[in-house]
Structures are given as structure tokens and as C-alpha cells.
Amino acid sequence: MTDRSDLAIDVKGLNKSFGDKHVVKDFSIQVPRGRITGFLGPNGSGKTTTLRMLCGLLTPDSGEGKCLGYDIVKQSDEIKLNVGYMTQRFSLYEDLTIEENLMFMARVHGLDRRHERVKQALERLGLLERRRQLAGKLSGGWKQRLALAAATLHEPALLLLDEPTAGVDPKARRTFWDEIHALSAEGLTVLVSTHYMDEAERCHDIAYIAYGELIARGTAEDILKQVGLVTWEGSGPGVDRLSGEIAKLPGVETAAPFGATLHVSGTDEGALDAALKPYRHEPFHWSRTEPTLEDAFIHLMGKSEDNFR
Amino acid sequence: MSATPVPAPAPPTPPAMRQVHGHWTTRVLAVLAKEFVQLTRDRLTYAMILVVPVMQLLLFGYAINSQPRHLPMAVLVQDDSTFARSVLAAFVNTSYFDITHTARSTEELDRLVESGEVQFALTIPGDFSRRVALGDDAQVLLEADATDPTATGPALAAAAGIASQGLSHDLKGALAVRASKPTPFEVVVHNRYNPESITAYNIVPGLLGVILTLTLVLMTALSMTREIERGTMESLLATPAQPIEVMIGKLAPYVIVGLAQTVVILVVGRVLFSVPMAGGWIALSIGVLLFVIGSLAMGFFFSTLARTQLQAMQMTVFYLLPSILLSGFMFPFRGMPGWAQAIGEVIPVTHFLRIVRGALLKGEGLAALWPELGALGVFVLLITALAMLRYRRTLD
Numbered sequence: 024m025t026d027r028s029d030l031a032i033d034v035k036g037l038n039k040s041f042g043d044k045h046v047v048k049d050f051s052i053q054v055p056r057g058r059i060t061g062f063l064g065p066n067g068s069g070k071t072t073t074l075r076m077l078c079g080l081l082t083p084d085s086g087e088g089k090c091l092g093y094d095i096v097k098q099s100d101e102i103k104l105n106v107g108y109m110t111q112r113f114s115l116y117e118d119l120t121i122e123e124n125l126m127f128m129a130r131v132h133g134l135d136r137r138h139e140r141v142k143q144a145l146e147r148l149g150l151l152e153r154r155r156q157l158a159g160k161l162s163g164g165w166k167q168r169l170a171l172a173a174a175t176l177h178e179p180a181l182l183l184l185d186e187p188t189a190g191v192d193p194k195a196r197r198t199f200w201d202e203i204h205a206l207s208a209e210g211l212t213v214l215v216s217t218h219y220m221d222e223a224e225r226c227h228d229i230a231y232i233a234y235g236e237l238i239a240r241g242t243a244e245d246i247l248k249q250v251g252l253v254t255w256e257g258s259g260p261g262v263d264r265l266s267g268e269i270a271k272l273p274g275v276e277t278a279a280p281f282g283a284t285l286h287v288s289g290t291d292e293g294a295l296d297a298a299l300k301p302y303r304h305e306p307f308h309w310s311r312t313e314p315t316l317e318d319a320f321i322h323l324m325g326k327s328e329d330n331f332r
Numbered sequence: 333m334s335a336t337p338v339p340a341p342a343p344p345t346p347p348a349m350r351q352v353h354g355h356w357t358t359r360v361l362a363v364l365a366k367e368f369v370q371l372t373r374d375r376l377t378y379a380m381i382l383v384v385p386v387m388q389l390l391l392f393g394y395a396i397n398s399q400p401r402h403l404p405m406a407v408l409v410q411d412d413s414t415f416a417r418s419v420l421a422a423f424v425n426t427s428y429f430d431i432t433h434t435a436r437s438t439e440e441l442d443r444l445v446e447s448g449e450v451q452f453a454l455t456i457p458g459d460f461s462r463r464v465a466l467g468d469d470a471q472v473l474l475e476a477d478a479t480d481p482t483a484t485g486p487a488l489a490a491a492a493g494i495a496s497q498g499l500s501h502d503l504k505g506a507l508a509v510r511a512s513k514p515t516p517f518e519v520v521v522h523n524r525y526n527p528e529s530i531t532a533y534n535i536v537p538g539l540l541g542v543i544l545t546l547t548l549v550l551m552t553a554l555s556m557t558r559e560i561e562r563g564t565m566e567s568l569l570a571t572p573a574q575p576i577e578v579m580i581g582k583l584a585p586y587v588i589v590g591l592a593q594t595v596v597i598l599v600v601g602r603v604l605f606s607v608p609m610a611g612g613w614i615a616l617s618i619g620v621l622l623f624v625i626g627s628l629a630m631g632f633f634f635s636t637l638a639r640t641q642l643q644a645m646q647m648t649v650f651y652l653l654p655s656i657l658l659s660g661f662m663f664p665f666r667g668m669p670g671w672a673q674a675i676g677e678v679i680p681v682t683h684f685l686r687i688v689r690g691a692l693l694k695g696e697g698l699a700a701l702w703p704e705l706g707a708l709g710v711f712v713l714l715i716t717a718l719a720m721l722r723y724r725r726t727l728d
Contacts, residue, residue: 080569080727099725103572114567131571173567 034088061226117159164195233327400667470517483664556635590624612691619687
């Protein structure tokens with residue numbers, strides 16, 4: 024493997040099984056420095072396992088690679104010093120105060136000017152006033168922001184975020200993402216796993232993983248182009264309830280209700296037209312629309328499921 | 333291809349509300365079956381359920397003997413006579429005493445008792461047979477290490493009978509008149525170290541060991557498994573902290589807790605039970621420190637094996653049982669069969685009890701207690717090494 028200093032993550036052929044479950048299969052990815060890369064895929068597709076292997080929390084069964092230039096198998100101590108990892112489940116001490124949690128992180132990383140750094144982090148979070156509050160008493164959104172502050176206190180070069188905004192309200196999610204972009208602007212590389220499409224669109228790059236395999240990679244436009252979907256949007260009373268029967272028609276790959284409308288997508292334009300013909304009457308209206316990232320992902324998810332079965 | 337227009341679907345009717353069905357026993361069965369399956373999945377609990385009663389049965393049934401026999405005795409015979417030999421035979425015949433050492437001087441006899449090699453020391457004075465023959469207050473001296481009165485009690489009771497029966501075969505003919513006196517000779521009993529045979533003197537040092545074991549092992553065992561259960565282990569492992577650093581950081585606060593507990597128990601023992609404190613403070617301090625660290629390390633080791641706090645608690649109980657039953661705390665160590673004593677020897681509490689009793693009741697110092705201190709030192713190193721080997725640095 025050639026050393027490329029412009030890559031924060033460069034891994035090849037990672038495999039990981041738990042019992043007889045092959046969770047990550049021949050996974051290879053290159054993540055350039057200084058970018059925010061979104062890590063997407065259905066539940067149980069191996070995102071968390073991959074992130075844990077990248078930061079030395081899990082040992083891959085096979086495969087090799089580097090994270091910030093350090094060997095992911097042999098140099099996990101060095102990786103831990105330079106990577107910030109935010110777990111999916113809140114994993115700071117709920118019985119410690121906000122300040123004590125940050126101080127613990129500062130000490131365990133052997134940082135200098137600890138009080139100053141903790142104070143800065145508290146100010147940045149806007150939690151200076153509430154620093155003596157127990158971390159367990161915080162709301163979901165605040166917990167996530169605290170976890171982010173704890174994961175970045177030691178000024179890591181790479182930040183791994185595992186579904187950081189799951190179960191957080193939209194306003195808190197926006198604040199969270201503003202912080203991630205601010206960190207990225209300072210040169211931090213970010214790899215973030217998420218389920219939310221709007222969040223995927225806020226990433227510079229996207230990596231789509233399903234059943235342990237990397238399926239699509241690139242910017243949002245790249246992925247839409249790769250998938251090459253034609254999408255019709257149907258509207259009219261009850262159109263959303265037709266998704267089940269339309270999805271079964273030949274040429275239709277996905278039929279997904281979007282609120283009161285229905286997005287019907289396929290890769291074969293002619294077949295799709297033929298399939299929708301019986302529905303082109305009142306009260307339904309059909310119009311061509313740009314496929315969204317979500318359409319593309321639902322398509323990818325369906326395709327990988329077919330391959331898997 | 334003529335497409336038939338599809339009519340717009342009718343609004344769906346809401347599904348009927350579900351009613352509670354079935355007999356209550358079905359639901360009980362559901363819970364019962366679930367619990368059973370969960371129990372079989374938790375192999376540790378399963379093992380505990382089976383092993384603990386068997387272990388208790390074995391220990392109580394075989395290992396524990398509140399009437400310990402064959403206690404080691406050293407003899408100093410200054411009167412080589414038929415009477416003296418008959419007295420020795422009478423002691424052995426009670427089956428409470430085994431003559432393991434023959435001393436040549438009172439100094440040697442003292443040393444054997446002090447070091448704990450023998451439980452009893454019997455002195456037959458040079459004028460014994462002459463005094464028996466003359467009926468002139470013949471006496472033998474039986475010194476007992478009464479640190480643990482439960483161990484010596486039954487043997488001493490048996491010794492009292494020797495005076496009246498022990499010489500009945502030898503006192504014939506002209507001497508038969510001596511046998512008719514209340515007793516031909518007297519067994520003078522000297523209780524060393526705990527002259528009044530106060531059980532509390534023995535129990536308080538023992539309790540120190542057991543209380544420290546229970547609380548300290550549990551504390552560290554829980555503190556690590558709590559990290560796993562609450563999910564904070566993931567964050568902790570993602571930090572650059574090394575296993576030994578985590579271990580020392582976890583143990584250090586509890587060392588202070590353990591030392592504080594020791595002080596409280598000893599002060600209470602002194603104030604309420606007037607437990608003698610004969611000295612040996614340096615040996616005692618080193619012993620307490622080693623034992624506290626060893627117990628904490630044991631808890632830490634358990635936490636590397638257990639996945640949940642409950643498992644950690646079960647392991648602690650599992651470890652505590654032999655510590656109470658086989659260490660000489662609850663039942664006399666010398667009263668146990670060889671195999672139980674062998675198990676007892678590898679339990680740290682056993683050595684700790686010897687240190688505490690030796691230091692407090694006998695005033696023994698480093699010179700006498702170094703083998704026990706050494707045993708605790710080995711225990712600390714061994715358990716720390718095991719904990720480090722087992723410590724999972726990843727979530728694998």
C-alpha cells in the first residue's frame with residue numbers, strides 16, 4: 024500500500040465477523056484530509072463496526088490500512104491520541120458534571136493548560152453557566168454537543184462520529200452540523216455516519232455501505248449520476264397509498280410515498296412509462312422530477328438487498 | 333396495450349381494536365419460558381446455581397469440623413519414666429493430640445508455639461514420677477495457643493480427663509492407693525495469647541479480613557462492569573489510557589477506603605471488645621496494605637471476566653464463600669482435612685488472618701510473619717498479571 028499523506032483514512036480489504044455473522048466484507052475506503060465524509064447505509068450494515076475498527080476499538084479479522092498514517096492494527100495507541108471518536112450511544116459519565124467529564128478527557132489525553140482548554144470548550148458550547156450540572160441531566164441535543172466537545176478537546180486530526188444526531192430535534196441537529204462545519208474549516212477531517220438525508224447532503228463526500236460492502240462513493244451529484252434514476256412524482260388524493268401495487272410493476276424499482284406525493288423511480292425510462300400508464304388519469308397528476316439522494320439510497324438499498332439474498 | 337384506468341382507492345377503514353385474549357396462565361407461561369431461556373443463556377448464573385450449594389454442602393459436611401482432632405503438639409519430657417510415657421500415650425489416645433515435635437529445651441518449646449507450628453506444648457517435669465509415687469502434687473504443664481479458642485476448647489476438655497484415667501494401668505500394687513486419690517496428678521493448662529479464651533479476640537481480626545474482602549472485591553468488580561453496562565467503556569477504550577493506568581486509577585481511591593475501614597474495625601475492636609494489640613505494627617501495616625491492594629486487584633480481575641454488574645457480584649460471592657469457610661475465620665483451620673487446608677492455603681484471607689492474629693494477639697513482627705506477607709505479595713503480583721492479561725483493550 025502506498026503512503027499517501029493527503030489521505031486521512033486509507034484502508035483495504037477489511038473483514039470482521041461476529042460469530043457466523045460477517046459484518047464487514049472486504050471493505051476498502053480512502054478518505055481525503057480536510058473533508059466531511061458522510062457514511063451512509065441501512066441499519067446493521069456495518070457502519071459502527073467499521074468506525075470502531077478505524078479507531079482501534081475492534082481488531083479486523085483481516086485487511087490492512089492506515090489511519091492518519093498509522094497502522095490500524097499495530098499502532099492503535101497513536102491513533103487514539105489523534106482521533107476523536109463520538110459513540111452512537113452517549114458514553115460520557117452521567118454521574119459526573121459537564122466540567123468533570125471534560126476535565127477527565129483533558130487529563131486522560133495528557134493535555135497541557137487543562138483548565139483553560141476546558142473553559143474554552145465550555146464557552147464554545149455555551150455551557151459555562153451550567154458546568155456543574157450532571158451530564159446525565161442534559162437533554163439529548165446537549166448531550167451530543169457535550170460529547171462532541173469531549174471528542175474534540177484534544178484537538179484530533181480526525182473525527183469519527185457514529186450517528187451523532189440520532190434522536191435529536193432538528194434545531195439541535197442544525198447547531199450540531201454548524202459546529203462540525205466550523206471544525207472542518209479549521210482543517211479537521213470528519214467521517215460521520217448518519218441516516219438523515221439532509222445530513223448526507225451537508226457532507227462534502229458520501230460513502231454508501233450496505234451489508235458490509237461499500238456500494239457507492241463520491242459527492243451527492245456523483246452518486247445520483249452513478250445511479251442514473253428516472254423519477255416521476257405523482258400527486259392527487261390517495262396516490263401515496265398506491266405505493267404497494269405500483270412497486271410490484273415491471274420497470275419500477277422503487278415507489279416511495281413522500282408525504283402526500285409518491286416518488287416512482289426506475290433506471291429504464293421506457294419500462295417506467297409503461298408501468299405508470301394505467302395511473303395517468305384524474306385525480307392523479309404526474310410530473311418528472313429530479314431524483315433526490317433519498318430516492319438513490321432507497322434504490323441502492325433495494326439493490327444490495329437483492330444481491331444479498 | 334390498452335391500459336384500464338385504475339380507480340382511486342377508498343379511504344382505509346381503521347383496524348379493529350385488539351382485545352386481551354387468552355387465559356392468565358398463558359401469560360405466566362410466557363414469562364416463565366422467557367425467564368428460563370434467559371437463565372440458560374446466562375451460563376455463569378447457571379453454574380452458580382449448581383455449584384454454590386454443592387460447594388456449601390461439601391464445605392459444611394466435610395471440611396468444617398468444630399471439634400478439631402489431631403492437633404499438633406510438641407513435648408518436652410524431662411522425666412524418662414514409665415509414668416511419663418503413659419501420660420504421653422494417654423494424650424495421643426484422646427485423638428485430639430498428635431505429637432509432632434519433641435523439644436529438648438523450654439526455649440525450643442516456646443519457639444514452636446510462637447511460630448504456630450504446634451497448637452499445644454506439653455512439659456513433663458523431671459520430678460514427675462517421683463511426685464506421683466509420693467502422691468506429692470504431681471503436675472504436667474499443657475500450654476495451648478488459644479488465639480482461636482474454638483480450636484483448642486474440645487482438646488483441653490479431653491485433657492482434663494487424662495489426669496484421672498491416664499495412669500490407672502501403672503498404679504498397681506503398693507501404688508494403687510495413689511490412684512484412689514481424686515487424681516494421681518494434675519494437668520495444668522496455660523492458655524497463651526488469649527488466656528481467657530475470649531472468642532471476640534479471634535473473631536475481630538477475622539472479621540477485618542472478611543469485611544475487607546467483601547467490600548473491596550465488590551467495589552472494583554462493580555466499578556469496571558458499570559463502565560461496560562453504561563456504555564462508558566467505549567469512550568474509555570477510545571482514550572489513550574493504558575490498562576495498567578486504568579487499573580491503578582481505579583484501585584487507588586479504594587485503597588484509602590480499605591485503610592479507613594481497617595482503622596475503624598480495629599478501633600471498634602479495641603474499644604468495644606478490648607481486643608489486645610500486642611504490637612507487630614509494621615508487619616500488620618504491610619499486611620493490611622498488601623491485602624487491600626490484592627483484594628482490589630481481585631475485583632478488577634473479576635471485572636475483566638464479568639460482562640454485567642450482576643455477574644461481578646456473583647463472582648464476589650463465589651470468592652467470599654471459601655474465604656469465610658476455609659480461611660480459619662469461621663472454623664478452626666487445623667480442624668479441616670488436608671485437602672481443605674490445601675485450598676485454604678491459596679486463599680489470601682488465610683494468610684491475612686495469620687498476620688492479623690499473629691501481630692495483634694502474639695505481637696509477632698516481620699521475622700515471624702514474613703512467609704505470610706510473602707504469600708500476600710505473590711497474590712498481588714499474580715492477580716495483577718492475570719487482570720492485565722485478561723483486560724480487553726478492544727470491544728472484540
